[in-house]
Amino acid sequence: MDSDLLLPRPEGLYCPAGDFFIDPMQPVARAVVTHAHGDHARSGSALYHVASAGGALMRERLGAGSDIREHAWSERFPLGDTVISLHPSGHILGAAQVRIEGRGKVAVVSGDYKRDPDPTCEPFEPVPCDVFVTESTFGLPIYRWPPMSEVVDDMLGWLDECRERGVAAVLFCYALGKAQRVLAELATRTDRTVHLHGAMLRLVEAYREAGVRMLPTAPVSESARGKDFAGELIMAPPSAAGSTWMRRFGKASTGFASGWMQVRGARRRRGYDRGFVVSDHADWPGLLRSVEDCGAKRIYVTHGDGEALIRHLRDTGHDAFPLRSLGGSMPDLRSSEEGD
């Protein structure tokens, strides 16, 4: 029974054989946490197992006082009747897939993942397994990510245009993962200083300390009063859009870096001038490829409206189910868009 290894519970996804939760939403005794995004890493649990590569981010997110055990990639450690190991998921710095071996089976919970190259983190590692739990944030074939070099060209073109028109370029994106990835990608093409919203400062520092090469940055809050931001690039979390914080830039062109920007209506609805298709989640081909790569007999789908992915997998000869079909009950995680 797959439910010996994985059982949805109100607190989060539970492993009965190992007596631990993966990314619990409420405080529990033992948690394995895939990555530091707010919808996966929540404080209050007694003990956390995480990947060493993401240790610093986890301490930042969970609080320094938390009991956090770090593990190297692929290191095997026992939990209850299972043996656990963590493997890169390619989502953000230190983001892990959880491999669970027990009751004669191997299950892999991939957490959030992507297959596109990302200079800020280790690439996704296909882990052979019997049961594969996949996300499906972008589970429709309209989502196919363009090469990052194309997006960077587009961003640089936008910056030139803003400089010509004498307006500030404000790029909104999620503060953890996306911001650093964009700063690292741009660093291969330019050396201009980027001005950062306060919510991004510590996270960018944490990436620098982990050895990720990014553009030089300066906090917006430390700029001289009345500084002219015309032609400058500013990065901020989406929550800052439309806030009074924006006033200091005078005239500004706004952009948003997210997988959702693939659809024109989504960009227009959010009112951004420019949409840049950059996602830390797998696109449709990435989802299908990962299912093939791990060779699992059964696929469970979570994190997003997985209906289409499940049906398509079935049409193409896979045993695919929604995660909730394992029984139990678990709140849907889809409310959060962090990291999209």
Add this chain to the structure above:
Amino acid sequence: MRRFATLFEALDRTSSTSAKRDAMAAYFADAPAQDAAWAVYVLGGGKLKRTATSTELRSALAAETRYADWLIDDCYQHVGDLAETIALMLPRDDESREDTALHVWMEARLPSLGRMESAERIEVLREWWRGLPREQVFLVNKLLTGSLRVGVSHRLVVQALAQWAQLPTDLIAHRLSGTWKPGAEAFAALAGPERPDEHAGERPYPFFLASPLEQDVTALGPTADWLAEWKWDGIRAQVMRREDHVLIWSRGEERLDGRFPEIELAGADLAPGCVLDGEILAWTPDEAHPLPFAALQKRIGKLKPGAKLLADTPVRLMAYDLLELDGIDLRERPLSERRASLAALIEGRGPTLMLSPAVDASEWSALTTVRTESRERRTEGLMLKRLDSPYRVGRKRGDWWKWKVDPYTIDAVLLYAQPGHGRRSGLFTDYTFGVWDGDALVPVAKAYSGLDDAEIGRLDRWIRAHTIDRFGPVRSVEATHVFELAFEAIQASGRHKAGVAVRFPRILRWRTDLAIRDADKLDDLRRLATG
């Protein structure tokens, strides 16, 4: 097409009107006239006759991608736009491509589909898609299926042309009015020097449009500076007496010739070189008030009305402005003068040409009282026009106000929802509402507008979680939410299940304080119905 695709992208990528205008003006200066002409046409909202159905486009997509129909449907639901869904689902391939000029697409390629059998049409579409980069797949599909919707109004196109040609916007608007046919010569003519006989042609003058009065009426200053008239509920039209014929243009700048022979006849009685602006109304002789709009609708639909329809539902022109007399453009003269000339011109010509009467009142308070009679008089309220104002172009605020009576309102229950388009694509934003008929809820109105973005998002999530049934894109939902709707008029209608039809319904507010049993009853609506 590449140049036009770049323009489209520039327009799509900014919300600044001045940036859009600059982008268009630069394109007009740069593009070959034959292509620029078509750009004017499509950006101004023009469409081609449709030559392929949505079903054919989907079949072509399914054949090209081998995706299942249900998956294509799911994607379309999510994107909300078929042209874009296709562009996103087709394989991306970035080899060098052919580049077919915009005018070739518009004049030859797209119309050619109309002469093909369906199967051939699907093959040709697939062939085209394979040869195009993604942006152009999107554009070609858009041009094929409807309008571009890129946040550019007809007026902004006019302004961009004026900027490029360095001519007054009013002149450009006039040159573009009526049935402007795209072509290299027509495009060059837009920028030509002004000729003295410019206005004597068959094109209508650009209509001057009133704005809704939102401030207190007393803020308009002394009553004596204003002309008050009834706001008629008919078809706004220009009747043009030319050398040997009469033309009727609707406000949408469509020719209405043939539909209203009694007005054409009355117009022929005027001296050539004369243009009237007014409202076409259905009106039985000797009646004090016009027939309801529904009666007029029967006439609009008939290109050559028969004797019975002409006898049962005669029409007349309620004239309220005179734009040209003896071949002279009067639009710069003050309204008081134009109106005096108009009165003299149509005096004693019988009921088919009527002068829209002034509603006299020495005080705003008296007008406010008179305005309450609007409904009984089958009008929508009052028009207030500044007596010394010229006849302007388009919707310029300040001189013409429409002071409508408060709309009807009802409380109705949300029954169905479907995804919107454009800015709202992918969200459930098109709603159908119903009222009680006994113990059943029957649909009475569709409405799109009136909720803010937060409410739309909340309702969208609720709809997804409370769907009972799906019919294509339409979902029926649990009867739970009550909304207050406003509308301008209500009429008996045999075509609607409920037996009544409402005009211009819109959502006033989400009545979270009401339960569905508090919604209105169909009987109450029937009592309000006017015809």
